[in-house]
Amino acid sequence: MNIVVFIKQVPDVPAIKIDHQRMTIIREGVDSIINPLDYVALLCAKELKQREGGHMTVVTMGPPQSEEALRESLAAGADRAILLTDSYFAGADTLATSHVLASAVRRMEQFPDLILCGMQTVDSDTGHVGPQIAEELDLPQVCGVTEILSEGEHLLVKRLGDGFLDTVKVSIPALLTINSGFQETEHLSLGEVDKAFSEKQIVCWSRQDLGLSRDDVGFKGSATQVWRLQKPPASKKAEIITGSPQILTDAFVKKLEELSLVDEEDTGE
Amino acid sequence: MRRTPVNNNAGKVWVFGDYRNYFQNRVTLQLIAKGKELAETIGTELSVVLLGESPNQYAMEYVAHGADIIIMGESRDLKEYHVETFTEVVSAWVRSYKPDIFIAGATSFGREFFPRLAKRLKTGLSADCVCLDIDPDTGLLIQTTPAWGGELLAEVVTPFSRPQMATVHPGIFKERCHDKSRIGRIIYPDIGHIPQPRERVLRSKRYQTRDIDLENARVVVAGGRGICSKENLDHLFELAGLLEGEVGVTRPVVLAGWADEERLLGQTGKSVKPKLFISCGTSGALQFTTGIRGSETLIAINRDPNAPIFKIADLGLVGDATVLLPFILEKLKKRL
Numbered sequence: 001m002n003i004v005v006f007i008k009q010v011p012d013v014p015a016i017k018i019d020h021q022r023m024t025i026i027r028e029g030v031d032s033i034i035n036p037l038d039y040v041a042l043l044c045a046k047e048l049k050q051r052e053g054g055h056m057t058v059v060t061m062g063p064p065q066s067e068e069a070l071r072e073s074l075a076a077g078a079d080r081a082i083l084l085t086d087s088y089f090a091g092a093d094t095l096a097t098s099h100v101l102a103s104a105v106r107r108m109e110q111f112p113d114l115i116l117c118g119m120q121t122v123d124s125d126t127g128h129v130g131p132q133i134a135e136e137l138d139l140p141q142v143c144g145v146t147e148i149l150s151e152g153e154h155l156l157v158k159r160l161g162d163g164f165l166d167t168v169k170v171s172i173p174a175l176l177t178i179n180s181g182f183q184e185t186e187h188l189s190l191g192e193v194d195k196a197f198s199e200k201q202i203v204c205w206s207r208q209d210l211g212l213s214r215d216d217v218g219f220k221g222s223a224t225q226v227w228r229l230q231k232p233p234a235s236k237k238a239e240i241i242t243g244s245p246q247i248l249t250d251a252f253v254k255k256l257e258e259l260s261l262v263d264e265e266d267t268g269e
Numbered sequence: 270m271r272r273t274p275v276n277n278n279a280g281k282v283w284v285f286g287d288y289r290n291y292f293q294n295r296v297t298l299q300l301i302a303k304g305k306e307l308a309e310t311i312g313t314e315l316s317v318v319l320l321g322e323s324p325n326q327y328a329m330e331y332v333a334h335g336a337d338i339i340i341m342g343e344s345r346d347l348k349e350y351h352v353e354t355f356t357e358v359v360s361a362w363v364r365s366y367k368p369d370i371f372i373a374g375a376t377s378f379g380r381e382f383f384p385r386l387a388k389r390l391k392t393g394l395s396a397d398c399v400c401l402d403i404d405p406d407t408g409l410l411i412q413t414t415p416a417w418g419g420e421l422l423a424e425v426v427t428p429f430s431r432p433q434m435a436t437v438h439p440g441i442f443k444e445r446c447h448d449k450s451r452i453g454r455i456i457y458p459d460i461g462h463i464p465q466p467r468e469r470v471l472r473s474k475r476y477q478t479r480d481i482d483l484e485n486a487r488v489v490v491a492g493g494r495g496i497c498s499k500e501n502l503d504h505l506f507e508l509a510g511l512l513e514g515e516v517g518v519t520r521p522v523v524l525a526g527w528a529d530e531e532r533l534l535g536q537t538g539k540s541v542k543p544k545l546f547i548s549c550g551t552s553g554a555l556q557f558t559t560g561i562r563g564s565e566t567l568i569a570i571n572r573d574p575n576a577p578i579f580k581i582a583d584l585g586l587v588g589d590a591t592v593l594l595p596f597i598l599e600k601l602k603k604r605l
Contacts, residue, residue, distance in 0.1 A: 018420045025417055036524050098388060120537065122520075123417065125556065126396035128384035131352070135388040140467035141352060143381040156471075160530065161377030162289055164475060170468040180523055180530060223393030227424040229416065232555050238582040240574065245596040248570075248586040252597050253604070255568055255584050259545055261488070261512055262604050 001054035003045045004112040005078070006101055006133070007038040009062055009069035010123040024229075034069045037118025039076075041178040045116050046077040048148065055079050057108070061089055061100050067202055075196035086207040091219030098132030100217055103210040105137055114155070115175040119144050130177035140170050143177040279366040279456060280314035280338050282307050283432070285359075285373035285383070288319075288327045289350060296374030298334045298444035300437055303401060305335040305445070307370060307410070310403045316340050316368070318359060322348035332453030335445045339455045340366075344463065351466040352382050360389045362458050368432045370410050372401070375436040387434050393427035394434040397536055399441050399559060409433070415536065415555040420577070422555070438559055440540040481515060481531055488514025489543045491534055491561070492522055495550020495571060497591055499527040504594040505549060511601050517541065519557050535560035549590035553578025570594075 009032050017026045034042070042058065049056050058073040060066050061084040070081035084104055092100070105112065115134075120127035127143070134141035147158040149167070159166045160179055170176075207217055214220060241251045256262045284304045287297050301317060308315040314337035319328055321343065328339040342358055363371065363386075373379040375397045387394035399422070400413035409426045410433040416423040427433040483489060490509040492502055502516070509516045517534040518527070534541060535557040542563030549570050551557060558581055561567070569582035570590040579585040586593065 016417055016420060093393065094384065095388060095391070095393065125536070127380050128394060128396060131381055131384040132388040135385045141381070141385070142468055144377055164473050166470045167472040168468050168470050223391070223430045224395060224425050224427050227411065227426050229421045229423055232422050238579050238585040240579060240585040240587060242574065242587040245588065245593050248588050248593055249596045249600050251584065251586060252568065253600055259566060261545060262601065
């Protein structure tokens, strides 16, 4: 089975700090990671490859430093890594991003049997790119997949959505977006990491390699624009308590008393 | 067959009528209320797109809740929700009637269907909006959506392509009262050829493990990354047990494999409205707090005195939840 996995390098979101004066993100000192659900998709592809045999290509669109994420993917078991990088790709919304990613699939010498991506990313969290790649490549899609049951002419997958656990039969080639149901944790062997950084090559494709017009990629190819960024409204003024665990515990219990969730302490000893 | 010519006025604001899980999922009714408001602002009518085998009962409901027009696709082939089929039918209608605005609930289906539809129509889509407004100067739909883990709100616009599409977070807008006397009209555009879907649901079962009823819990104890381990989560369960509540978690906790997805709170999880919400080691990213805004009282425990969660808390305790919880449990056990 020939599998393509799309990944995105994202900042470690919980570590992000905001410059509230300028309404921008302070990136210094924040690690970049493979988007967690994309990493799950990667491990899922690896398992499929081990079970079925085949080939696994990992692809990302991003600035040159996204190479790190591809190296990590190679260490995790990918056979080939492709970096889609071009200054014109910057500022893309999901419409323009999916166009570049789909174009990369079209440029591959062999059309994949299966395309995987994470169900959503932690930075923008739209979940749009998977279905939009499927649309551009005219592939069936199943989103929120938690398990891949069997392979062959069709795939049988489990999908969790809107309160239902569905068993879905989908013809291949197909695109699946992966939910966190796969709970694999994997430790990379140092040998593999070493090999990924020294031996395996990363292929770079630019806008021209993909034969794309400037008007269809990046900011120019995007239908949406971010008009303004603003701070979420602060709604309440909290009573903030610091001190020893005993002091904090007393404050906690006092609040529960106010809410009548515990009875008032009997003070008439 | 009942047909309406394509030049028939079908309103310029459209809502996707997502009726799966109807009694739990009120998001379509919430969007009808908001859509009606937007339609009034730009001087048009509100239409709801409704597909199904015999979806008449929903048409009546939608009109009673504020829809002016129902754009109906009635066919056995539309009985099941299929992204590809729905994209085929609805994209043709959008091309004929040219709505300005088209919104859907950010349900699992909405989040899978709308991206594909937007791509086919080559138009913009924003995800999981928490606010929708018409800009008085340009008339554009301002789609406000959380960005950067919810640290900021981004105002997104679709300046050139139409329709302006958005999915909307459930539970943000209030539905209107059911008004039986309201009158709407139904139009039946041509459904056209419906392709054989390439994916098929073979089995479907309601996903419910144990009896987790976070939505209706009186007390919710929530854990974030700051609880550090699966073992520490036991303290939360013990606290929830003492207060007859439930345990909810943030996305990092689910990703770490410490708790199941069904306990996930926030933008992509459940929304809760307890009498008391106790947050332990959550930073308070907007993606999480959108799901807990309905809480009457919020107690937050976090080591970082600058954690955003304190901004929406009623009581903030600056300390390590993993250290503090055993003290709290000990004291409460004596009292309850």
